[in-house]
Amino acid sequence: MTSTRSGGATQATTVGYGTPALELVGATKSYGSHPAVCGVDLAVTAGEVVTVIGPSGCGKSTLLRLAAGLERPDSGEVRVGGRVVAGSTWVPPERRRVGMVFQDHALFPHLDVARNVAFGLDTLPRAERAGRVAEVLELVGLGHLGHRHPHELSGGEQQRVALARALAPRPTVVLLDEPFSSLDANLRTQVRTQTLEALHETGSAALVVTHDQTEALSLGDRLAVLKDGLLRQVGTPSEVYESPSSRFVAAFMGEADFLPAHVHDALLTCEIGVVSTVPGWGRTDLDVEVMLRPHEVALRVDRGSRHLVERVEYHGAFVLHHVRLASGSTVRSWQQHDVQHAPGTSVAVSVVPGSRPVLLAGDEALSAPPATARR
Numbered sequence: 273m274t275s276t277r278s279g280g281a282t283q284a285t286t287v288g289y290g291t292p293a294l295e296l297v298g299a300t301k302s303y304g305s306h307p308a309v310c311g312v313d314l315a316v317t318a319g320e321v322v323t324v325i326g327p328s329g330c331g332k333s334t335l336l337r338l339a340a341g342l343e344r345p346d347s348g349e350v351r352v353g354g355r356v357v358a359g360s361t362w363v364p365p366e367r368r369r370v371g372m373v374f375q376d377h378a379l380f381p382h383l384d385v386a387r388n389v390a391f392g393l394d395t396l397p398r399a400e401r402a403g404r405v406a407e408v409l410e411l412v413g414l415g416h417l418g419h420r421h422p423h424e425l426s427g428g429e430q431q432r433v434a435l436a437r438a439l440a441p442r443p444t445v446v447l448l449d450e451p452f453s454s455l456d457a458n459l460r461t462q463v464r465t466q467t468l469e470a471l472h473e474t475g476s477a478a479l480v481v482t483h484d485q486t487e488a489l490s491l492g493d494r495l496a497v498l499k500d501g502l503l504r505q506v507g508t509p510s511e512v513y514e515s516p517s518s519r520f521v522a523a524f525m526g527e528a529d530f531l532p533a534h535v536h537d538a539l540l541t542c543e544i545g546v547v548s549t550v551p552g553w554g555r556t557d558l559d560v561e562v563m564l565r566p567h568e569v570a571l572r573v574d575r576g577s578r579h580l581v582e583r584v585e586y587h588g589a590f591v592l593h594h595v596r597l598a599s600g601s602t603v604r605s606w607q608q609h610d611v612q613h614a615p616g617t618s619v620a621v622s623v624v625p626g627s628r629p630v631l632l633a634g635d636e637a638l639s640a641p642p643a644t645a646r647r
């Protein structure tokens with residue numbers, strides 16, 4: 273069931289309570305014999321921003337194109353506002369209540385900003401069109417630029433026009449494909465914030481493709497990690513970063529080092545000593561691997577240690593130290609910007625107290641001890 277929220281001309285068409293704005297159910301698409309998206313189940317609710325991230329060629333754009341109606345699924349369904357738009361039936365892109373924002377903005381060069389934004393509003397009575405255009409341009413902070421042509425705008429302004437154009441018809445869902453990647457780093461942060469504000473203001477559901485881990489972690493209410501066309505994990509940014517379900521997700525979402533480790537009666541130890549206790553792992557004896565992120569690794573100069581600083585990377589606010597352990601394994605450690613241990617320095621390495629490192633058996637993260645490991 274779709275309904276329009278009362279009390280706000282800028283509001284998107286939202287869906288009834290409990291109905292996802294966008295649902296992909298078993299969505300599958302191959303190009304020839306090459307599977308691009310394999311049985312993806314993903315739901316986005318009204319007002320929610322979900323980012324899709326994964327390595328190049330993993331199927332991110334194909335997933336978005338399936339939702340938009342620019343590709344037909346080989347099997348599975350796409351639903352918008354609870355209505356099937358692909359699967360047992362086919363609804364073309366322009367009738368899906370879906371807005372799209374592309375990486376290159378895709379504005380019409382011969383139309384001014386106002387006409388670009390008005391482009392998808394032909395079903396609206398003429399008298400209401402100008403008001404709606406003014407409203408969404410105001411929403412993205414460009415109320416004063418309606419008369420300009422795209423070539424007279426900065427990259428960030430063009431991106432905001434593209435967003436205004438996508439939001440103007442009050443879509444149920446907005447799909448954004450790498451929307452900030454053509455902007456330089458400073459502008460990207462600013463336009464990202466403005467985009468999020470506009471999306472939250474309208475209450476649209478949004479699915480955003482990005483290849484930037486930091487962006488995925490900071491932008492989305494949830495993020496979906498894709499690899500080889502398969503969804504590997506869906507969760508809030510902190511769930512995915514702090515409790516990755518696999519080695520792939522752990523390493524893809526940020527710096528991660530893996531060390532052989534052992535759990536004995538809920539005590540986790542590895543080459544650098546005691547890592548932590550592991551609640552619920554009493555009466556367990558098991559070889560595992562522990563994942564350590566650089567913010568969990570502490571260093572202290574110790575002339576007697578056989579662990580040596582190998583390389584130091586200055587990042588401004590923080591300095592990343594690469595340490596070669598006595599065994600030959602390496603770990604990384606973030607230090608404050610004024611701490612730089614020169615290569616060759618002997619250091620004691622430990623785990624920052626309070627850390628809850630992730631344990632792995634093979635490529636899968638362990639959330640509980642396997643039954644076979646119980647003594």
Ligand SMILES: Nc1ncnc2c1ncn2[C@@H]1O[C@H](COP(=O)(O)OP(=O)(O)OP(=O)(O)O)[C@@H](O)[C@H]1O
Nearest residue numbers: 303307308326327328329330331332333334335483
């Ligand atoms: N029209 C097409 N014809 C044939 N193969 C395609 C087509 N579009 C995409 N593919 C293939 O499908 C796979 C998924 O492509 P897709 O563009 O969805 O990946 P992506 O994750 O968006 O990649 P990137 O991050 O590099 O943009 C890739 O192997 C790609 O080569």
